[in-house]
Amino acid sequence: MGKITARVSRYEGIADWYDGVMNDPGKRGGLKNRSHDLLEELLGKGEGLALDIGCGTGIVAERVRNLGYSPVGVDLSADQLKIASGRLPVAQADVTNLPIASNSIPVVYTTFTTTEYDDLQGVINEIYRVLKPGGRYVEIGTHPCFNGGYAEIQADGSVIQHPGYRSSHYLQPSHFNSPIRGRVGAWNRPLEDILNTILNAGFRLDRVAEGGEKDLPDILGIVAVKDKGEN
Numbered sequence: 001m002g003k004i005t006a007r008v009s010r011y012e013g014i015a016d017w018y019d020g021v022m023n024d025p026g027k028r029g030g031l032k033n034r035s036h037d038l039l040e041e042l043l044g045k046g047e048g049l050a051l052d053i054g055c056g057t058g059i060v061a062e063r064v065r066n067l068g069y070s071p072v073g074v075d076l077s078a079d080q081l082k083i084a085s086g087r088l089p090v091a092q093a094d095v096t097n098l099p100i101a102s103n104s105i106p107v108v109y110t111t112f113t114t115t116e117y118d119d120l121q122g123v124i125n126e127i128y129r130v131l132k133p134g135g136r137y138v139e140i141g142t143h144p145c146f147n148g149g150y151a152e153i154q155a156d157g158s159v160i161q162h163p164g165y166r167s168s169h170y171l172q173p174s175h176f177n178s179p180i181r182g183r184v185g186a187w188n189r190p191l192e193d194i195l196n197t198i199l200n201a202g203f204r205l206d207r208v209a210e211g212g213e214k215d216l217p218d219i220l221g222i223v224a225v226k227d228k229g230e231n
Helices: 005-011 015-023 029-043 061-066 078-084 120-130 191-200
Strands: 048-053 069-075 090-092 105-111 131-142 151-153 159-161 169-171 186-188 204-211 219-225
Touching: 015 029, 015 078, 029 061, 029 105, 029 131, 029 204, 029 219, 048 061, 048 120, 061 069, 069 078, 078 090, 105 120, 120 131, 120 191, 131 191, 191 204, 191 219
Parallel strands: 048 069, 048 105, 069 090, 105 131
Antiparallel strands: 131 219, 151 159, 169 186, 204 219
């Protein structure tokens, strides 16, 4: 198993709680809905298999299915997959070592995993491996500049960015006041690290989008493509 194991296992045993928090408008439901809106925009209408990396409880599956795709989820947490299995076909696997043939998946997407994986480069490399040449990778996550580990969001929507932003490192749950990060912690990763991790895997950036309901975005969306010449 890869280095990812320690991070994803922090979600073991809290699936019901996590699913409730993500669906609660008074907790993380608003952020979830905004992120899924951006995912729909970046994925667009399509068909065929779409692989959800780190699918958790499969909370976005219906939206992806409504776009015309056939979503399939992969996650390491058996507890999360018990819920996800009622929403889409799933497999338990380490996403740094997927049991999937190379060059076989047309579309891969993920939501809120950039801050979760210890070995983010290993995850992105594996996504690149399983994608078909010309395939797309769509990544949605919290915005590292305005909703990251050192961003303090004010009541008026402004954001104070504290020192620490420029270093990639894991932050303990005690660092956060938000419900999910305050329970499992999160990786702080600056924007340049996220983009360079994708580029280092061999991807070509196709689009970057910033989402949210206020002037300062709280969601970052990235579309990357595996060039057709790769195999």
